[in-house]
Amino acid sequence: MIRPTISRRWIYVWQRNLGVWRKLAIPSVLGNLADPMIGLLGLGYGLGAMLPAVAGGPYVAFLAAGMVASSTMYSASFEAMYSAFSRLQHQKTWEAILNAPLTIDDVILGELIWAGSKAMLSGTAMLGVAAALGLVASPMAMGALPVVVLLGLTFAAIGLVWTALATGYDFFMYYFTLVMTPMGFLSGVFFPVERLPEALQLLAYTLPLYHGVALIRPLLAGQVPTQIVLHGLVLVLYIVIGFCLSLHLARRRIMR
Amino acid sequence: MNTKTVLRVNGLRKRYGERDVLDGVDLEIAQGECFGLLGPNGAGKTTTLRLVLGQTAPDAGTITLLEEPVPERAREARQRIGVVPQFDNLDPDFTVEENLLVYGRYFGLTQGEIAARIPALMAFAGLTGREHARLNELSGGMKRRLTLVRALVHDPEVVFMDEPTTGLDPQARHLIWERLKRLKSEGKTLILTTHFMEEAERLCTRLAIMDHGRIIAQGAPRELIAEHIEAQVIEVHGPGVEAWLDAAKGMAARVEFAGETAFCYVINEQPLLESLRAQPQLVYLHRPANLEDLFLKLTGRDLRD
Missing domain, CATH: 3.40.50.300 (P-loop containing nucleotide triphosphate hydrolases)
Structure with a gap:
């Protein structure tokens, strides 16, 4: 693969997306928050009332950590897929940018950081909700913020790979229903991974969301996570591989 | 020079x-x-x-x-360089002015530098007073003019245009042509x-x-036409055009048939026009040869898709 030709002009791509987002910020934030909040309140308090302590605490606190991770994942994925694809295909925003002194590499990096930023906002907002509901044990929960950043970039990078391959919006449905939904169940968002059959537990260890949850949950409970370096490295690896692959595929699609 | x-x-x-x-x-x-x-x-x-x-x-x-x-x-x-793409790819979520501010930034211009250029660009595009209009309030011709000035936001030396007037009505097209002539007179290279x-x-x-x-x-353009093609064209159609042509063919330098119409390319048009006057059932149009005749001669009349 040829060396990336990235300039600091990627930031203009990020700024352009921020400019559009600012016009629609309130409905966008509400939309991003409403879905995980309804899940947290409904499942956490409703279902949780019938459950004994999960992992040594109330179920709603257990679920809150999972929801911080999964809302980060969904936010990054939506932005890197549906929104980025509409800029690539329908609005031809990328085409306009590529007529200026930017390269496709600048565009992909700008989109990656942008989707990561939006995901960070969602994850942080969920964290705030969890804190407001008294589901966070100590200020150590602030340690979840860098994890949210990594997790957002991870799913942004994976999403851009799919965007570079997509033929239409329907294409993303496969990823959402066949990859992300099962990933939520396998990664310990709703119940402890130890409840899974051993083979599925092994599968869970390969999933980026699992490693995000494994870091965020203890931090919200006021504990230092185990194997921080390992979990962090898996996420970084997903980001690097996903970014390189999306660069390669986007170049092949656009610069042909 | x-x-x-x-x-x-x-x-x-x-x-x-x-x-x-x-x-x-x-x-x-x-x-x-x-x-x-x-x-x-x-x-x-x-x-x-x-x-x-x-x-x-x-x-x-x-x-x-x-x-x-x-x-x-x-x-x-x-x-x-400035580029006017074949299909408008303006940012639909931004106003007219924001489109220029965002696009100029890609060239490394500061917001102040772009803002200083906006009144002149708006005047050039005939969009003065529309700075804060949303894109869906603009007509096709206005969007095209905005795309044109967006390509000029950084004062480029060369402007590339991919089919700049395709899809525009005659008024809008003439306005674009006027603006392109002005750019030409300012010394810009247009491709x-x-x-x-x-x-x-x-x-x-x-x-x-x-x-x-x-x-x-x-x-x-004129040299190409003179070099490759006869100066005059007479287009003829109507009942009996083929029979007439059999007799008149010798008077034309070259004849092409497209459907029911004969295109007669001639250097001296008088003999053909005389023979046509004796055939009142035939409809004809006499005109000087143009670039389209040259184009069709060189690339053929078959459809391309």
Whole structure:
């Protein structure tokens, strides 16, 4: 693969997306928050009332950590897929940018950081909700913020790979229903991974969301996570591989 | 005269699968020219443009744009170039003014620098007073003019235009032509693709006709017509046109048939016109030859899709 030709002009791509987002910020934030909040309140308090302590605490606190991770994942994925694809295909925003002194590499990096930023906002907002509901044990929960950043970039990078391959919006449905939904169940968002059959537990260890949850949950409970370096490295690896692959595929699609 | 070369292209080739989309293209365009690239659909015009802008790599050949080798230093070349794409790709979520502010930023201009240029750009586009309009409030012609001034936001030396007036009504088209002439008089180099022969004839100081990935003719519009084609055309249709033609064929230098109409290319039109006066059932149109006749002679009358 040829060396990336990235300039600091990627930031203009990020700024352009921020400019559009600012016009629609309130409905966008509400939309991003409403879905995980309804899940947290409904499942956490409703279902949780019938459950004994999960992992040594109330179920709603257990679920809150999972929801911080999964809302980060969904936010990054939506932005890197549906929104980025509409800029690539329908609005031809990328085409306009590529007529200026930017390269496709600048565009992909700008989109990656942008989707990561939006995901960070969602994850942080969920964290705030969890804190407001008294589901966070100590200020150590602030340690979840860098994890949210990594997790957002991870799913942004994976999403851009799919965007570079997509033929239409329907294409993303496969990823959402066949990859992300099962990933939520396998990664310990709703119940402890130890409840899974051993083979599925092994599968869970390969999933980026699992490693995000494994870091965020203890931090919200006021504990230092185990194997921080390992979990962090898996996420970084997903980001690097996903970014390189999306660069390669986007170049092949656009610069042909 | 002190003219420098803006674009030099040598032996450009591009292959997609089994098809040679460009099969050895050479071009040289000087500063201040308005150069037209003409050709039927699929001739390779847009591919040539993309290669020149460094948006895809050639299989063979060299490109030098504003003294920068392309694609190696295409980014540096694009810094001094404006592009009007075939289809508007304005940002629908931004207002007119925001579109210029966002686009100018891609060229490294500060918001203050762009804001200072906006009144002049708005006046040029005939959009003064519409700075805060949303894009869905603009007509097709207004959007086209906004796309044009967006390409001028960084005061480029060269402006590339891919079919600048396709899809516009005559009023809107004439306004764009007026603006392009003004850019020409300001000394900008304009490079456009079109299959509007009238557009090419009006605007271009020089043009190249492309077909099947090659340049098949190149020169000033009037010279090309004089070189390749008879000066006068008489179009004839109506009942008995074939019978009439059998007798009259010798009076035309060349005859082409398109459907029911005979196109008679003549150097001296008088004998044919005389013979037509004796055939009141035939409808005819006598006119000077134009670029479209040349284009059709060189590229044929078959449909291209």
